Amino acid sequence: MAEPAYVAIAGKYARQIRTGALPPGTQLPSFAEIAERNGVSQIVIRHAVKLLLSQGLVRTVERRGTFVTDHLDLVRVAPERQLESPETSFGQESEHEVRVERNSKRMSAPDILAEILGLDPGAEITHVITRASEAGRPISISDSYQPVGTDGTEGAAFLEETVADRLPSSTHASWLNTPAGDLVKTVHQRFLAPDERVMMVCDVSYPRDRYGAFVFRMTLDPQVARTG
Structure with missing residues (x-):
């Protein structure tokens, strides 16, 4: 079964964050930019960012955007x-x-x-x-x-x-x-x-x-x- 687009996109960012390619505090591109780069809709990107949020990898700041968290933790979402x-x-x-x-x-x-x-x-x-x-x-x-x-x-x-x-x-x-x-x-x-x-x-x-x-x-x- 093909992996959903939002899971693949979230996985790509998760790997970059975990490996330090995207250091803590880095601001992610806007939803529109990420959507354009990946050829998907902004709805897909919203789902991807929601997944990254649930894993504790990013945080959102109102009217500013999405940022890599300062302290990476293992977020255990049960039972998912x-x-x-x-x-x-x-x-x-x-x-x-x-x-x-x-x-x-x-x-x-x-x-x-x-x-x-x-x-x-x-x-x-x-x-x-x-x-x-x-x-x-x-x-x-x-x-x-x-x-x-x-x-x-x-x-x-x-x-x-x-x-x-x-x-x-x-x-x-x-x-x-x-x-x-x-x-x-x-x-x-x-x-x-x-x-x-x-x-x-x-x-x-x-x-x-x-x-x-x-x-x-x-x-x-x-x-x-x-x-x-």
């Missing part, structure tokens, strides 16, 4: 960003080759995971290790666990995330080449079904210097907000 593949997420952040490797196996659930997933101790679960690298440099590693027969995050209604700077596990430290005693940025995720049953848990680690901070923007269901 979490439904993207790592190839898509990291590809929008880099102009270099991004490689993603996955290894999947079945295993007996340790007691703590069995309890979290609502399974009997020792029940079979699927363990997926996902490793990502950028131009040969490791940038992310994750371990996800879910009951056998559950297909990723399909059917998930809620996402809970806990973010912290922590000492990595030995496998995460090894992949990220983390010096002994150094911390990494970690995200612990729980994907929940509509009945709040835990469908999958995932632990993600990034090099501590990759992002300045994690910023969250959640879309709330008005009915849930009123009755919750």
